[in-house]
Each structure stands twice: as C-alpha cells, then as structure tokens.
Amino acid sequence: MKQYFLAALLLVFGASLSAQLNDNPFKQLDNELPTPNVYRNAAGAPGYMYWQQRADYEMDIRLDDEQQRVYGTETITYFNQSPDALEYLWVQLDQNVRALDSDTYSTSTNQMGEQMSLAQLSRLEPTFDGGFKIDYVKNDDGQDMTYHIQKTMMRIELDEPLQPEESIEFDIKYWYNINNRMTDGGGRSGSEYFEEDDNYLYTIAQFYPRMAVYNDVDGWQNKQFLGRGEFTLTFGNYDVKITVPADHLVAATGTLQNEGDVLTREQRRRLELARAAREQPVVVATQEEAIEREKTKVKQEKTWHFVAENVRDFGFATSRKFIWDAMGVEQEDGSVVMAMSMYPKEGNPLWERFSTKAVAHTLRWYSHYTFSYPYPVAWSINAADIGMEYPMICFNFGRTEADGTYSDRTKYGMISVIIHEVGHNYFPMIVNSDERQWTWMDEGLNTFLQFLAEQQWERDYPSRRGPADKIVDYMKGDKQYISPIMTNSESIWQFGNNAYGKPATALNILRETVMGREQFDYAFKTYANRWKFKHPAPADLFRTMEDASAIDLDWFWRGWFFTTNHVDIALANVQEFRVNTMNPTVENQRARQQQQEQPRNISSIRNEEEIISTFDETDTTIVDFYSTYDPLEATVIDKQEFQRYLSTLTEAEKNVLNADKYYYELTFQNVGGLVMPLVLEFTFADGTTEVLRIPAEIWRMGTEEITKVFPFEQEVVGIVLDPFIETADTDTSNNYYPSRNTASRFDLYQRQQREGENAMQRDARANGTEQSGSRR
Known part of the structure; x- marks a missing residue:
C-alpha cells in the first residue's frame, strides 16, 4: 500500500513539475522550434547545404482597356535545385480568389441587419466573374500537359519526376477580367474608373500563374489563398512585354528596355536629368500633358519591355492619367537607385510634393538598418484606397480635395503608406519570408522599420504603431479575440494589431529596453544580410537575434509571440530600512526625530490648551532625576562602548556602517503574466533622480512575485515603475510610490465648422484666401 502511495505521489509531483516547467516563461524554446540541420543551422543562418528553387518567366501581356481584361502567355522555366525528385509542380492561381466558386465567399461569415442597403445585400453573394481562364498548359514540345485546378492552386502533373539539378520549361495561356477595386469588393490590384474624364487607372498584380515555393521547411507551400494571407514566391528572372494603349504610361518591376520606342524625346531628356538629380525630383511627364492625354484617347497600342533579375514577383501600373517624376538616390555603397512616382492629377499637390521624396527617404533609412537596396528602381504609384507592395513597385493611397487641400491625416497617412510599401522591398521582397503562413514576418518587421524611418522624417511624427504604449489597449483586451503572433495568417483575430502592431512593438521594446540599440541593430542587420534573397522562417530570426547578441531571448519570444499574456507589473510594496550604526549620537538623534514626527494624540493636544499647570510645575519638591532625564542623550559611557564595538569590526564592515545608506525593499507582482525588465x-x-534598469531575468526564480533591495545614499521620496512607458504595461495605476490617483481620461472633439472641412480649408476661409495648390 505504501508503495502505491509513493508511486502516486511521484506521479503528482512529476505532473506538477512538468506544469511548472511548461508555464515557466524562461523555459527554452527547444520544443517549439524546429531542430537545426544542414539547411538551417542552430545559429539562425543558412546551413552549409541550404538550397532554394528558381523560376524564370518570359511573358507577353496585353491589357484590354475597352473590356478591362488581361490576356497573357508565359513561359516558365523551373529549376529543381532541391535534393528531391518532384512528381508534380504546384502553381498559384491567386486571381481565383475572385472566382464565383471561391472559398473566400463561402467561408466568410455575415449576418442580416434590421436595415440593409441594396449594396450590402449584393455583397452577400459573388457577382463579379473573376479568376483565371486557362486556355492551355503545354510543355516545351507544344504538347498538352495534364493539370488539375484546386481553387487557387494548380497541380501540373509530370510524365516523369523532375530530378535534382534538372529544369523544366512549360507554357501557359490565360486571361481574366480585371476587377474594379472601387466597386467589386476592393482588392490588392485592379482598376479604378474616373467618371469625370472617362478613364481608367490600372494597378495590376497577381496577374499571371506563379510558381509556388518548394522548400526544406514545408515542401510545397500550397495553402489556399483566401484573401488575407499573402504570397510565398520563388526568386527568378523576368522578361516581360506589356502591350497597352499607346497614350498610356507604364511603371513596372524591372528596367525599361525600350525607352526609345515608348517615350518621347522630351521625356527621355527629362529622365536623364532626373537620373542626375539628388535633392529635388524632376518631372518626366507633366500634369498638363496628362490632362491632354485624358482628353484625346487613342486606339493604337504600344508594347513596353521590362527585364528584372533575381526578383520574386512582378507588378505594373498603367494609365493615360499618369504624371511622372523621379530622382536619383545615392547609397552608401555608391550605387544610384531611381526613386520614381506616377500619379493622376487627383493626387496633386500632395503627391508632387511628397511621394518621390518619401521613396528616397525610405531607401536611405531601410538601407541604413539592413543592406543597400540592390535593385535599380523603386516606384510609388497612386491608387485610391490601397496600399500594396511588389518588387520595385508599390501602390499607395492619398488623394486631395477638389480644391487641392488635404487634412493632416491624409498627408501623414500617405507618407506612412509610401514608407511602409516601399519598405516591403526589403521584407519580404528580398528577405523572402512565407507570407501565406507568417504575416508578421514581413508586416511586423516592416512596420517596425517604418516607425524608425518615420521618426527620421519629422520630429514627433504621428506614428500609429511602434511605441509600447500604442499596443496597450489591444493587449489588455478580451483574450477570446486575441491570437498569439505565431498564428497562421488566415486564422488571426484583429489582423492589424496581431500581424503589424504587436510584432513591431515587440521589436521596438527589444531595441529600446531589452537589448539596447547597439546590440539590437547589429543583430537585426545580421539577420537581414544572412537571409536576403533567401527564405527565412521564424526560428531563423529568433536564433539569429540571440546568436549575434549573446542575449538569451527565449523568454521574450515565448511571451510576446507564443502567448496572449499581457504586461501588468505592479509595485506592490515599498519598505525603507536604515542600518543600526550603534553610534549613540547618531541613533539617539534619529530616535528623537522619529518621536517628533509621530502624530500627537487628541488628548495631548487638548490638554496642552486646557491644563494651566501640572502638579510638578507648582510643587517643585517632587521633581527628581527622572523628571529631567533624557534617555536619548548620548553619555560618555555610551560613546566608549561604541568605540569598543568599532574595534571588533573588519574594514569592510566599517565601510558599510560609515556609509549609513538607505535601503529600500521593493516587492513587484506580475499581474499580467508577461515578464519584462x-x-x-x-x-x-x-530633487535629483536616478534610473535603474533590471533585466527580465530577475523573474527567473519567481514569476508571480519578487522582492529586491536597493541601497541609496539619500532618502527616496518617490518611485515610478516604467517611467518612460516602454514596456507596454497595461495598468500604470499600480506603478507609483507613493501611490497616485489617476484620473480617467477623455477626449473632447471640437465639431468642425463645416462638414468635412480640413484645416487648410478653414485657414483659407478665415483669411479670405484660396489655396494656391488647387488642382488644375
């Protein structure tokens, strides 16, 4: 019976110990991260046998401006650089997210309201006939290949496996209807119709069948595209010919090969001036020219030819409405990148003033924190209600009012989206993470760098994400609607906070509070350079940041990325202690001061006022030794005994005694569950102050409550925990000694004097003037 009891006790103890280890925030991440191997080593770098696939594309694309369609043929050359024989190939058909039978429609949830508009009702079922129409898939001999379309993926079956170090070439012919982003449910690409001048602006992406990634982590990354998780793509070279109306201007991934065929002599001259410009953009195609093209639409077509090397994708924009400006950006390595913008007149004067300069600014600062921008051009294209990125080109929102004015929100929103989308050239276009699986690896890292670049643009720039205090409301919210950062892109609650805000904040806290700027910047740059033009996974980032800094960060990754815990650390108790010096002069003086500081009782106060004289004051014969004895007066004997005591002490003990410091015992409680420094x-x-920083490892031996003593030369009159709001503490009311009353905050919003009126318009009205920047 005793043996059974002992066994049961051991089981209970083992289970308890296991639970403690699993709950321990300082437990290493060994079980959560994949085992290092020859492809990805334990330091977070590519292993000595690292490999990745390659896919080259030759494309002929025609955009039909009358029907709003894209017609295309492409030749894909796929190189199997893996150690595996491949029985079939997977190709992404992302346009199929708009097909009438798309899972995006069938898996979306919705409900009826008491009152609904016809437009709301129309969105309850698909009406736009989107998706690829595949005419054929043929091998290099012109023979039909067997393929099967599974929603947004297409499997091409091979007659025999594609062996390592072999390549295969095949052709696909297809077409699809271009969605109107403004009326067909939005989207990352599509058309925008301008009724006023009867013209379209096209921002075209995901416009061709693209090879899925095959790698050492997941094999084929063939997760279905449901609209939110973005794209996982293979590097390769692109040779693309794009046929559009002859009066269109085209911006695209890559370098234009036939300037003489598609640009006027004057445009070519201006472009040369732009290549030499460093401070101010040069207008290559003017607003006046764009307005003239809007009026005199032509039927002829032109073909623009672009070539891009070592990119993972291709996008383009085309319209007769485009204004074009450009300037050169000289990098630290001496190379010159062309920062360029195209935009309609509806974006001016905002875009001509800020866009290309924002592109140049982004390249400078992202390169500073990572690596020199390796491509020849970076485009910013204006499109309403969109922010989306592709190699060397991105589509960004930002439009002015009809009178050319704009709100501060529009201005800073536009600058921020340009910085963000241009910044995506680095993550994930070059540091090529798996967006379909881990949105945070590109959005979160990019949002963090966006914050750094924004603060270099203007002091106190109104950044929406990055600082710790901006994520507090999210982290203290209802955990039922919060997902760990390490959650698949399609299954995230509160997508923006989870994939953008929280990881960006986490990195900023790492930089400012946990690692320090110097160590963080070195480690982050190491990660970026190790994995540029490669396919990193989360473990590669986690391991590199530790490997390059010698700082154990497993506790941080676990808490911030694998849990939904929040930060709430309370300064629960403060006690002051003084060393008993045994010096009668000092100690008696302290005791006297403490007596004087004690509050007087009510009887003593009233007796002092009401008793005219006491008995000993009227009859002095009762006064004796104890009537005048002061027990707190140091005698000669007291001082002699103190000297004898000193003779028994070591020098070290005498130093402590003579220092006569104040000791403060502080107790901290971890209320939110997330340990932090x-x-x-x-x-x-x-009145002087001192800031002390204690690493998070102080919580190793007690994750719920810890106590620490702080010695000081002076008396402490106030303590603040997290004084610079840098740890994302969700409740700062318990961060003070002495405690403070924190009033509830509320904001008063002034009603605008006119509906929709911005500050520029109000100022002009107040001064009786017109804005000089109004659109022509």
Missing part, C-alpha cells in the same frame, strides 16, 4: 526611476529628497 524592470525600469525604475527613483526621486530623492534633494
């Missing part, structure tokens, strides 16, 4: 600001009696 302790940042403490102490205010002393003379």
Whole structure:
C-alpha cells in the first residue's frame, strides 16, 4: 500500500513539475522550434547545404482597356535545385480568389441587419466573374500537359519526376477580367474608373500563374489563398512585354528596355536629368500633358519591355492619367537607385510634393538598418484606397480635395503608406519570408522599420504603431479575440494589431529596453544580410537575434509571440530600512526625530490648551532625576562602548556602517503574466533622480512575485515603475510610490465648422484666401 502511495505521489509531483516547467516563461524554446540541420543551422543562418528553387518567366501581356481584361502567355522555366525528385509542380492561381466558386465567399461569415442597403445585400453573394481562364498548359514540345485546378492552386502533373539539378520549361495561356477595386469588393490590384474624364487607372498584380515555393521547411507551400494571407514566391528572372494603349504610361518591376520606342524625346531628356538629380525630383511627364492625354484617347497600342533579375514577383501600373517624376538616390555603397512616382492629377499637390521624396527617404533609412537596396528602381504609384507592395513597385493611397487641400491625416497617412510599401522591398521582397503562413514576418518587421524611418522624417511624427504604449489597449483586451503572433495568417483575430502592431512593438521594446540599440541593430542587420534573397522562417530570426547578441531571448519570444499574456507589473510594496550604526549620537538623534514626527494624540493636544499647570510645575519638591532625564542623550559611557564595538569590526564592515545608506525593499507582482525588465526611476529628497534598469531575468526564480533591495545614499521620496512607458504595461495605476490617483481620461472633439472641412480649408476661409495648390 505504501508503495502505491509513493508511486502516486511521484506521479503528482512529476505532473506538477512538468506544469511548472511548461508555464515557466524562461523555459527554452527547444520544443517549439524546429531542430537545426544542414539547411538551417542552430545559429539562425543558412546551413552549409541550404538550397532554394528558381523560376524564370518570359511573358507577353496585353491589357484590354475597352473590356478591362488581361490576356497573357508565359513561359516558365523551373529549376529543381532541391535534393528531391518532384512528381508534380504546384502553381498559384491567386486571381481565383475572385472566382464565383471561391472559398473566400463561402467561408466568410455575415449576418442580416434590421436595415440593409441594396449594396450590402449584393455583397452577400459573388457577382463579379473573376479568376483565371486557362486556355492551355503545354510543355516545351507544344504538347498538352495534364493539370488539375484546386481553387487557387494548380497541380501540373509530370510524365516523369523532375530530378535534382534538372529544369523544366512549360507554357501557359490565360486571361481574366480585371476587377474594379472601387466597386467589386476592393482588392490588392485592379482598376479604378474616373467618371469625370472617362478613364481608367490600372494597378495590376497577381496577374499571371506563379510558381509556388518548394522548400526544406514545408515542401510545397500550397495553402489556399483566401484573401488575407499573402504570397510565398520563388526568386527568378523576368522578361516581360506589356502591350497597352499607346497614350498610356507604364511603371513596372524591372528596367525599361525600350525607352526609345515608348517615350518621347522630351521625356527621355527629362529622365536623364532626373537620373542626375539628388535633392529635388524632376518631372518626366507633366500634369498638363496628362490632362491632354485624358482628353484625346487613342486606339493604337504600344508594347513596353521590362527585364528584372533575381526578383520574386512582378507588378505594373498603367494609365493615360499618369504624371511622372523621379530622382536619383545615392547609397552608401555608391550605387544610384531611381526613386520614381506616377500619379493622376487627383493626387496633386500632395503627391508632387511628397511621394518621390518619401521613396528616397525610405531607401536611405531601410538601407541604413539592413543592406543597400540592390535593385535599380523603386516606384510609388497612386491608387485610391490601397496600399500594396511588389518588387520595385508599390501602390499607395492619398488623394486631395477638389480644391487641392488635404487634412493632416491624409498627408501623414500617405507618407506612412509610401514608407511602409516601399519598405516591403526589403521584407519580404528580398528577405523572402512565407507570407501565406507568417504575416508578421514581413508586416511586423516592416512596420517596425517604418516607425524608425518615420521618426527620421519629422520630429514627433504621428506614428500609429511602434511605441509600447500604442499596443496597450489591444493587449489588455478580451483574450477570446486575441491570437498569439505565431498564428497562421488566415486564422488571426484583429489582423492589424496581431500581424503589424504587436510584432513591431515587440521589436521596438527589444531595441529600446531589452537589448539596447547597439546590440539590437547589429543583430537585426545580421539577420537581414544572412537571409536576403533567401527564405527565412521564424526560428531563423529568433536564433539569429540571440546568436549575434549573446542575449538569451527565449523568454521574450515565448511571451510576446507564443502567448496572449499581457504586461501588468505592479509595485506592490515599498519598505525603507536604515542600518543600526550603534553610534549613540547618531541613533539617539534619529530616535528623537522619529518621536517628533509621530502624530500627537487628541488628548495631548487638548490638554496642552486646557491644563494651566501640572502638579510638578507648582510643587517643585517632587521633581527628581527622572523628571529631567533624557534617555536619548548620548553619555560618555555610551560613546566608549561604541568605540569598543568599532574595534571588533573588519574594514569592510566599517565601510558599510560609515556609509549609513538607505535601503529600500521593493516587492513587484506580475499581474499580467508577461515578464519584462524592470525600469525604475527613483526621486530623492534633494530633487535629483536616478534610473535603474533590471533585466527580465530577475523573474527567473519567481514569476508571480519578487522582492529586491536597493541601497541609496539619500532618502527616496518617490518611485515610478516604467517611467518612460516602454514596456507596454497595461495598468500604470499600480506603478507609483507613493501611490497616485489617476484620473480617467477623455477626449473632447471640437465639431468642425463645416462638414468635412480640413484645416487648410478653414485657414483659407478665415483669411479670405484660396489655396494656391488647387488642382488644375
């Protein structure tokens, strides 16, 4: 019976110990991360046998401006550089997300309201006939290949496996209807119709069948595209010919090969001036020219020819409405990149003033924190209600009012989206993470760098994400609707906060509070350079940041990326202690001061006022030794005994005694579950302050409550935990000693004097003037 009891006790103890280990925030991430191997090593770098596939494309694309269609043929050359024989190939058909039978429609949830518009009702079922129409898939001998379309993926079956170090070439012919982004449910690409001048602006992407990634982590990355998780793509070379109306201007991934065929002599001259410009953009195609093209639409067509090397994707934009400006950006390695913008007149004067400069600014600062931009051009294209990125080109929102004015929200929103989308050239276009699986690896890292670049643009730039205090409301919210960062892109609650805001904040906290700027910047640049033009996974980032800094960050990754815990650390108790010096002069003086500081009782106060004289004051014969004895007066004997005591002490003990310091015992409670460093600001009696930073490892031996003693030369009169709001503490009311009453905050919003009126318009009205920047 005793043996059974002992066995049961051991089981209970083992289960308890296991639970403690699993709940321990300082448990290493070994079980959560994949085992290092010859492809990805334990340091977070590509292993000595790392490999990745390659896919080259030759394309002929025609955009039908009358029918709003894309027609295309492409030749894909796929290189199997893996150690595996491939029985079939997977190709992405992302346009099929708009097909009438798309899972995006069938798996979306919705409900009826008491009152619904016809437009709302129309969105309950698909009406736009989107998706690829595949005419054929043929091998290099012109023979039909067997293929099967599974929603947004297409499997091409091979007659025999594609062996390592072999390549295969095949052709696909297809077409699809271009969605109107403004009326067909939005989207990352499509058309925008301008009724005023009867013209279209096209931002075209995901316009061709694209090879899926095959790698050492997942094999084929063939997760279905449901609209939110973005794209996982293979690097390769592109040779693309794009046929559009002859009066269109085209911007695209890559370098234009036939300037003489598609640009006027004057446009070519201006472009040469732009290549030499460094401070101010040069207008290559003017607003006046764009307005003239809007009026005199032509039926003829032109073909623009672009070539791009070592890119993972291709996008383009085309319209007769485009204005074009450009300037050169000289990088630290001496190379010159062309920063360029195309936009309709509806974007001016905002776009001509800020867009290309924002592109140049982004390249400078992202390169500073990572690596020199390796491509020849970076485009910013204006499109309403969109922000989306592709190699060397991105589509960005930002339009002015009809009078050319704009709100501060529009201005900063436009600058921020340009920085963000141009920044995506680095993550994931070059540091090529798996967006379909891990949105945060490109969006979160990019949002963090966006914050750094924004702060270099303007002091106190109104950044929406990055600083710790901006993520507090999300992290303290209802955990039922919060997902760990390490969640698949299609299954995330609160997508923006989860994939953009929280990881960006986490990196900023790492940089400012946990690692320090110097160590973080070195480690982050190491990660970026190790994985540029490669396919990193989360473990590669986690391991590299530790490997390059010698800082154990497993506790941080676990808490911030694998859980939904939040930060709420309370300064629960403060006690002051003084060393008993045994010096009668010092100790008696302290005791006297403490007596004087004690509150007087009500009887003593009233007796002092009401008793005219006491008995000993009227009859002095009762006064004796104890009537005048002061027990707190140091005698000669007291001082002699103190000297004898000193003779028994070591020099070290005498130093402690003579220092006569104040000791403060602080107790901290971890209310939110997320361990963090302790940042403490102490205010002393003379008004000076001192900030101490305690690493998070202080929580190793007690994750719920810890106590630490702080010695000081002076008396402490105030303590603040997290004084610079840098840890994302969700409840700062318990961060003060002495405690403070924190009033509830509320904001008062002034009603605008006119409906929709912005500050520029109000100022002009107040001064009786017109805005000089109005569109012509």
